[in-house]
Structures are given as structure tokens and as C-alpha cells.
């Protein structure tokens with residue numbers, strides 16, 4: 328098992344909410360070093376050596392994305408730090424903003440320096456008031472201490488960060504929707520290409536980077552890309568912050584685990600008891616995540632191994648479902664919730680996810696047939712294939728993993744019984760009411 332230790336300082340030790348406390352812990356070493364002794368290309372070089380991948384879900388190589396904007400010839404370039412936490416149950420972005428706001432500011436400043444941007448946006452969920460207040464105070468303090476503004480730390484580099492608070496549901500975290508919101512337009516995902524790195528804010532090259540991704544930059548620049556590789560795997564160096572949720576703790580806890588740590592060990596690190604008698608399934612990836620049987624808990628937490636078994640890093644939530652969970656009911660509830668979050672731009676996503684939920688409702692109401700399973704299998708293919716953004720691609724994960732790993736639950740319902748005895752019919756209720764009338 329790879330070595331694990333606290334790295335982003337969000338859960339252990341005191342919160343670093345004052346400029347001096349952060350500086351005393353070595354804060355701003357990387358930024359000072361970059362501004363005085365490194366060119367933007369050298370900063371990018373360290374990020375490339377580090378092999379840092381985006382923590383927002385897709386795992387894109389950060390150095391490659393930043394390079395596209397760094398090399399673009401343009402009047403202006405912009406950086407957006409995505410600290411939205413689209414999945415309401417994730418506390419990763421808010422805990423970073425709350426407990427280590429100067430790390431986030433330093434990370435933004437380093438990325439802006441690497442691409443040549445002097446304007447950045449910090450995009451947060453406005454309902455996370457403690458996080459918003461913490462970062463607001465830190466931005467003011469950083470400005471006063473010349474870590475932001477004109478001529479940062481006496482250099483020739485300027486940076487202004489604008490705080491944007493938004494409260495608009497799941498899709499507001501998706502990068503093309505997020506840029507539409509900042510532009511003051513309706514929240515709809517956009518066709519790509521052109522990618523934001525070519526045509527973003529004000530029609531200029533723009534990088535959207537997750538807040539945890541950026542929080543890794545100070546360390547990489549201060550200690551070097553090779554040092555960063557000491558944790559994690561060859562393909563995914565470093566650590567990941569995760570929100571672990573279980574029935575006794577719906578709010579969950581935040582843990583930091585090196586990529587490659589087995590799911591079982593992540594749960595142990597969070598102090599969560601897992602056994603057949605208490606847990607039916609482990610959902611990996613948050614709202615669009617998939618459900619796994621306990622037999623797969625030896626899988627390493629990493630992008631590709633998770634994808635191979637049908638789940639995702641997504642919003643980096645790991646959730647334990649109680650032993651009496653009916654997985655058809657679970658997939659129904661998840662699909663219906665996701666259907667309400669679709670932005671509605673593409674038909675396969677807008678209609679398909681709703682049809683999945685409706686078909687599953689029929690099955691839990693003992694009205695399902697074998698044909699419904701075939702229909703669901705078709706939807707599981709058509710919805711991702713016809714979707715414009717990652718939301719539609721992943722919205723079928725609850726369905727596909729429930730059908731793959733918990734097929735017996737579907738069979739039981741087709742035979743008229745709920746496997747755990749918890750399901751109340753959804754449709755039969757309506758028919759019964761009709762009958763009485």
C-alpha cells in the first residue's frame with residue numbers, strides 16, 4: 328500500500344486562516360521562488376515532472392492544459408479556480424477554502440503566473456458561508472500583504488482575484504456552464520470545440536482548474552516535481568481529498584489518501600466500519616457514482632482502476648449504503664434526482680435519464696418485465712453516446728453498476744418481491760388510488 332500522510336493540511340492541525348500562520352508553515356515559499364528565480368516555462372516544467380492530474384473528476388494532466396493557454400497569443404488570458412463543490416454532499420472545496428485559504432490563493436497565483444494571466448476568478452458555492460467568509464478575509468489579507476495586486480512581493484507580476492459566489496445546482500460546477508454563468512448567460516453546457524483554453528471569458532484563452540488541483544501547486548514548486556511523485560501512483564502522483572459518508576454520519580468526514588490506496592484502506596483511514604452485516608454496497612464518485620459490492624474493496628483508488636469497474640472519481644465521495652438497501656430502489660432514486668439536474672440541452676440526457684428513472688419505478692412497483700431490462704440496457708448506451716457533457720456520460724452509472732453487481736435485486740423485483748423488503752410500490756399506489764375512486 329502506498330504511503331499516506333496529511334499533505335494538504337485540511338484536516339489535521341489548526342486551520343491556517345491567518346497570513347502569518349500560513350507563512351510560518353512555509354507558505355508562499357513556492358510563489359516567492361517562482362517570481363524571483365523561475366520563468367513561467369520552468370513552473371510548467373515542474374508541474375509536468377510532478378505529473379499532476381486535475382482533481383475535478385476527469386484527471387486531465389494539469390501541465391498540458393496550462394501549456395495550451397501559456398502558449399496562446401492573446402490580449403488577455405484568464406484563470407478560473409473551480410471551488411464550487413457541485414455535489415452538495417462533498418466538502419472538499421469548502422474545507423480547503425475554510426481551513427487553508429492562503430494555499431488556494433498561492434496555487435491560483437502560481438497557475439496565473441505560469442500562463443501569463445493577471446485576472447483570475449474564484450468560483451465558490453455561496454451557501455457555504457463559512458468557506459466564503461474565510462476566503463474573502465484571506466483575499467483581503469493577501470492584498471494587504473502584497474501577495475496579490477500590483478507587483479506581487481516586489482516583482483513585476485500583477486494578479487487580481489475576483490470572488491464569484493453561485494448557488495445553481497449540480498451543473499453549475501461543469502466548466503462550460505460555469506463560464507456561461509460568469510458571463511451572465513443562462514446555465515447551459517456548451518459544445519466543444521472550441522475549448523475554454525481557446526475561447527473562454529471575453530473570448531480569450533481561459534483555464535478552468537479545480538481548487539484542489541491548484542492547492543497542490545505551492546508544494547510542487549517549492550519542493551520540486553520529483554518530490555511530489557513520492558506519494559501516489561506512477562500515473563496519478565499525489566493525494567486526493569475525499570468525503571466519506573456512512574449511515575451513522577450523513578455529513579461524513581474528509582480524508583486525504585494517496586492515489587493507489589485500496590478503497591478498503593481509505594475507509595479504514597476514515598474510521599468507518601465495513602462488514603456484510605452493516606453495509607450492502609459502497610458508492611464511489613458521489614451523485615453520479617456507481618455502487619460496488621464489498622468484494623471489490625481491494626480496488627485501488629485511482630482514475631483508471633475505478634473506471635474499469637464502472638465507477639468514477641467524480642466528486643470524490645465514497646458512501647456506504649446500509650445492509651437493507653434495495654439496489655433497484657437506490658438506482659431509481661439516484662436516476663430521478665439526476666434527471667432533475669440535467670441542463671436539458673441534449674435530448675438523450677434530458678429524456679433518457681428521466682425514462683431510466685420511470686422504467687425503474689415500474690420495476691420496483693412489480694410492474695417490470697424482461698423487456699424493461701433490455702430497454703434500460705439500451706438507455707445505458709444511448710444516453711452517454713448522445714450527451715454533450717460529462718453529466719450525461721456519467722448519469723447512467725448508478726443504473727449500470729446496480730444492474731451489473733446487484734442483478735439478483737432486479738430478478739427479485741421482476742418476480743414480485745423486494746430483495747430486502749423495503750420497497751413500497753410507486754405505481755401500484757397510483758393504480759390502487761384510481762381503483763378506489
Ligand SMILES: Cc1cc2nc3c(=O)[nH]c(=O)nc-3n(C[C@H](O)[C@H](O)[C@H](O)COP(=O)(O)O)c2cc1C
Nearest residue numbers: 381382383409412413500501502536537540717718
Ligand atoms: C456535472 C458536472 C459537475 C462538475 N462539478 C465540478 C465541481 O464542482 N468542481 C470542479 O472542480 N469540477 C467540476 N466538474 C469538472 C469541470 O467541468 C472541470 O473539468 C474541472 O473544473 C477542471 O479542473 P481540473 O482539470 O483541475 O480537474 C464538473 C463536471 C461535470 C460534468
Ligand code: SF4
Nearest residue numbers: 670672673676716719
Ligand atoms: S449531457 Fe445533459 S447536462 Fe450535459 S449538456 Fe447535455 S443535457 Fe445538459
